[in-house]
Amino acid sequence: MARCTLRGLLVRRYSPGLGCALLLLAAGCSDGASAPQSTPPQPPPARVSLMPVQPQSVSLARAYPARVHAVADAQVRARVPGLLVAQAYQEGARVEAGTLLFRIDPAPFEARVAQAEAEAQRAQAQLRQAQREWERVAALFAENAVSARQRDEAQSALELAEAVSATAQAALRAARIDLGYTRVTAPIGGVTGLRAVSEGNLVNVGDLLTSVQQIDPIHVLFSVPEADAALYRRHLTMRADDAAPSQGRLRVKARSSDGLKDMHEGMIDFLAARVDAQTGNVQVRAIFPNPQGELTPGQFVRVSIEGLRIDDALVVPPQAIAQGAEGPVVYVVDDQQQAQPRPVTLGALAEQGQVIGTGLSGGERVIVGGLVGVRPGARVAPSDPPVEAAP
Structure with missing residues (x-):
């Protein structure tokens, strides 16, 4: 090992420049072996909250804005030309099919x-x-x-x-x-509209005279998200195959537009087979009894659907869902305490949380808190005790 000494160096007088030279010489003569570089410390495992996922039964309740439509809306038109000599009905009154409305000469x-x-x-x-x-x-x-x-x-x-x-x-x-x-009668039973032509006028074939709307029963149309439509379709199929169709029937309630007044209870009688490409929604129709005429065509109401039940559902809190490059993911912690991203499909949103369609299995542990510091494959430090699944 090379050494360097200043012995024998004769300095007759001190100068600042000479002092600097001596310091540089001393540094150059130090031991040539470089000290090993230290490895940067690893960050501690992210502290997370875990929840074991277990199959459970969840009940769903949905509410949607809706519009009321008449079951049938018939326009009453003249079928022969002539002089309109009489009006035989009261506008706005309920009539049966075949009731005389007008007489042509x-x-x-x-x-x-x-x-x-x-x-x-x-x-x-x-x-x-x-x-x-x-x-x-x-x-x-x-x-x-x-x-x-x-x-x-x-x-x-x-x-x-x-x-x-x-x-x-x-x-x-x-x-x-x-x-x-020449005897103009109501083509359907319902509520009559205003007359379009008064007595004493000549009418031709096809001239509109009035209209009749069937409002008992009455239809209510609304749109639902695609995931909800899949639930309703599955539920309706199960009900059709059920030997006791009164069990598990979907209950549809109509309320006033402000949601304060319950009006009627009906049932779904139509579910569209296609999804609207622009909105991603599916059209649904429900039919309601309307003997008192509280529901009127064109009226806005709110409908709520109850009685939906999903058995053996896997549910996680909404905050456990992260957005990956190819869609939603959840982070599952394995036995080595490593966080692994798991692509999932989302089902309906229930009161207990987000229903997972595919991608998870019962018994797996899902990160439900502390996702900000989690990286794929990194070790995590689960909190103790784990978060319990929603009942």
Whole structure:
């Protein structure tokens, strides 16, 4: 090992420059072996809160804004032209199907019926004459008293008379139908609307006279997220296969738009088979009894769906869900106390927490607190005791 000494160095006088040189020389003559560099200390494991995930049954309740629609909305229009001579209903009243609403002047149509009846009678008389002529000619032809040509002419006259009679009968039926259209009746049972034409006006075929809306029962339409729609569809399928359909039935309640007044209870009768590409929602329709007319078409209400139950569901708190590069993930801690990201699919959001569709198994430990300092594959320090699963 090389050493350097200052022995024998003669300094006659002190100067600041010489002092600096001596210091540099002493540093250069120190031991040439470099000291080993120290490894930076490892950060301590992140302290996290864990929750064991166990299958459980969860109940769901949902509420959505909705709009009321009539089961049927029929426009009452004139089917024959004529003078509107009478209005036979009260606007806004409930009517049964077939109730008289308006009368169009029947006189022209009564005359056409009489004319058609006369034409039908004449055709019938001509037909009977042709039948008698045919019977005589056929008998004479059998005795070779008339030619084949005469027989053919008699047969053709009979066939022509039959066709004329059938045409006359059809014209009579059409005339009677038009006469019946002068009595404008309600096509469905429901609540009548305002009249569009008053008495004394001429109406043509297709002119709107009024409308009738069927409101008992009544429909309520609303949209639900795709995940909720999957739950409803599965529930409805199970109910259809159930021997006792009254059990587990979805209860749909309608409330006033402010949510303060309960109005009616109904049931889902339609669930769309497609998801709206723009909103990601699915249209649902419920049907409600409405004997007092509290629900009116166009009204905004809130509907709540109860009675949903998911068995053997894996539920985690919403704060346990992190967003990965390919979607939602949760961090699972293995036996070596290492945090491993696990891609999952999300189910419905229940009162107990977020239902996990796929990606987790019962008994696994999920990080529910302290995610900020967690890195994939890093060791963690679980808190003691662990967080209990929501009941």
